[in-house]
Amino acid sequence: MEKKVRATEEQLAYAKILDVGMKTGLLMLLVSFVVYLSGILSPHVPVRDLPKYWSMPVKKYLAATHIHTGWSWLGMIGKGDFLNFIGIAFLAGVTIICNLRIIPIFLKKKDIVYTIFAVLEVLVLTLAASGMLKAGGH
Amino acid sequence: MVKTMVRRYAVLIFLATILLVVLFMSGFAAASSDATSVPAAAASSGVPWWVWPLVLFVVTFLMGIVAVLGGVGGGVLFVPIIGGFFPFHLDFVRGAGLLVALAGALAAGPGLLKKGMADLRLSMPVAVIASSCAIVGAMVGLALPTNIVQTALGATILGIVGIMLMAKKSEYPDVKQADALSTALRINGIYYEASSGHEVNWQIHRTPQGLATFIIVGFMAGMFGLGAGWANVPVLNLMMGAPLKVSVATSKFLLSITDTSAAWIYVNNGAVLPMMVVPSIIGIMLGSIVGVKILTRTKPAAVRYIVIVMLLFAGSRAFLKGLGIWN
Numbered sequence: 001m002e003k004k005v006r007a008t009e010e011q012l013a014y015a016k017i018l019d020v021g022m023k024t025g026l027l028m029l030l031v032s033f034v035v036y037l038s039g040i041l042s043p044h045v046p047v048r049d050l051p052k053y054w055s056m057p058v059k060k061y062l063a064a065t066h067i068h069t070g071w072s073w074l075g076m077i078g079k080g081d082f083l084n085f086i087g088i089a090f091l092a093g094v095t096i097i098c099n100l101r102i103i104p105i106f107l108k109k110k111d112i113v114y115t116i117f118a119v120l121e122v123l124v125l126t127l128a129a130s131g132m133l134k135a136g137g138h
Numbered sequence: 139m140v141k142t143m144v145r146r147y148a149v150l151i152f153l154a155t156i157l158l159v160v161l162f163m164s165g166f167a168a169a170s171s172d173a174t175s176v177p178a179a180a181a182s183s184g185v186p187w188w189v190w191p192l193v194l195f196v197v198t199f200l201m202g203i204v205a206v207l208g209g210v211g212g213g214v215l216f217v218p219i220i221g222g223f224f225p226f227h228l229d230f231v232r233g234a235g236l237l238v239a240l241a242g243a244l245a246a247g248p249g250l251l252k253k254g255m256a257d258l259r260l261s262m263p264v265a266v267i268a269s270s271c272a273i274v275g276a277m278v279g280l281a282l283p284t285n286i287v288q289t290a291l292g293a294t295i296l297g298i299v300g301i302m303l304m305a306k307k308s309e310y311p312d313v314k315q316a317d318a319l320s321t322a323l324r325i326n327g328i329y330y331e332a333s334s335g336h337e338v339n340w341q342i343h344r345t346p347q348g349l350a351t352f353i354i355v356g357f358m359a360g361m362f363g364l365g366a367g368w369a370n371v372p373v374l375n376l377m378m379g380a381p382l383k384v385s386v387a388t389s390k391f392l393l394s395i396t397d398t399s400a401a402w403i404y405v406n407n408g409a410v411l412p413m414m415v416v417p418s419i420i421g422i423m424l425g426s427i428v429g430v431k432i433l434t435r436t437k438p439a440a441v442r443y444i445v446i447v448m449l450l451f452a453g454s455r456a457f458l459k460g461l462g463i464w465n
Contacts, residue, residue, distance in 0.1 A: 006254060007252055008258065008259075010258060012251070014251055015247070018244060022244040025244070029416060030420075032412075036412060048187045049187075050413055051185065054227065054413075057227055057229055058280065061408065067408055081412055081413070088237065088410060088415065092405065113322075114259070114323075117262040117263055120266045121266050124266065124269050124273070125399055128269075128406075129402045129406070131406040133273065135276070135277045135278075135280030135281045
């Protein structure tokens with residue numbers, strides 16, 4: 001049986017990137033939210049109009065505000081509300097980077113099964129992030 | 139794990155909170171000064187826009203305290219309570235719930251991995267299954283009519299209450315022999331138990347059954363935006379036989395992967411409102427800091443029953459709201 005009193009090399013590498021990514025993402029989110037609230041960049045949906053929309057199902061909200069799904073927010077990051085999506089996307093993307101980081105370590109150890117797990121995880125998360133998966137409306 | 143998080147982010151969160159309060163107050167002043175010029179912009183109820191985000195911040199702060207004291211994740215409290223008693227649509231609540239749980243998991247993950255409490259070899263096969271199924275759950279949740287999701291959410295929360303009341307925990311489950319799959323994957327380890335000063339050897343069994351269960355767990359996490367610590371821990375601990383501390387830590391780390399996949403679906407389908415997400419994340423993190431401090435002076439068992447009562451109430455509310463009985 002393999003013993004692991006200390007964290008393994010891949011575990012430490014994963015943790016290091018997760019740590020930096022988490023702090024960076026959280027900071028980005030806070031800064032962008034301050035910009036949003038301060039009104040430095042005008043939002044796509046005025047803050048005073050939000051109560052009209054936040055009780056709507058998402059499909060109605062998107063139609064009413066003329067917001068498109070997927071990565072279309074990238075074209076709107078000049079708007080105060082959409083600026084926040086940089087931090088959100090960063091936080092949601094850190095795990096992909098972490099998994100990419102440990103693939104070479106597993107390969108170096110000739111741990112083929114866990115290399116496959118890491119590659120599969122990257123593929124699953126990338127598919128989720130791609131914007132290709134659209135949910136039906138209600 | 140929370141203590142580590144607290145030490146790392148205390149200053150950042152403290153400053154952010156001050157900033158938030160100041161900005162909300164400035165928004166309050168601005169809204170008050172020109173309220174008469176935008177009659178249609180106010181909520182249909184007449185409540186100014188900034189009230190609900192501010193209340194959300196306060197409630198998530200309290201939720202963060204209770205979550206720590208009750209030993210549950212923030213996500214499981216967030217969705218039924220905010221979904222049941224706030225004006226936000228359930229689509230946005232689930233999106234925010236996933237990001238709240240994700241932020242907590244990302245913050246705790248590095249420390250748990252470095253200490254060897256969360257186990258990457260145990261996590262990875264589980265994560266591939268759970269994150270794939272969370273995507274499906276998120277898509278199904280966004281496609282189904284709200285009343286059906288609401289009813290199912292209520293039933294799930296009531297089920298979680300049942301699990302919390304009945305499920306026993308095993309500090310060191312007796313795993314006489316590791317099964318063939320976990321042996322092949324080399325899922326085992328040693329961790330240092332500070333309370334006893336001993337190193338604890340662990341291995342797992344019933345791996346195929348455990349992995350199969352994560353199909354359901356991942357699906358439900360994505361569909362309801364709950365996080366999934368309530369299910370991860372019993373499966374890892376009671377079914378697969380991982381020690382309780384390893385199960386709790388690995389579960390927390392797992393959420394950073396499972397919730398990531400589901401969160402992307404909500405982000406890409408427009409079900410994320412920054413005005414809900416950011417106050418919630420900051421509120422719950424700050425609440426966790428205070429919760430850890432209170433934890434040393436209170437009886438967690440008593441708080442756990444308060445959490446159970448809260449979930450019972452919120453779950454009943456969601457269930458009856460979904461059925462159109464309690465709107």
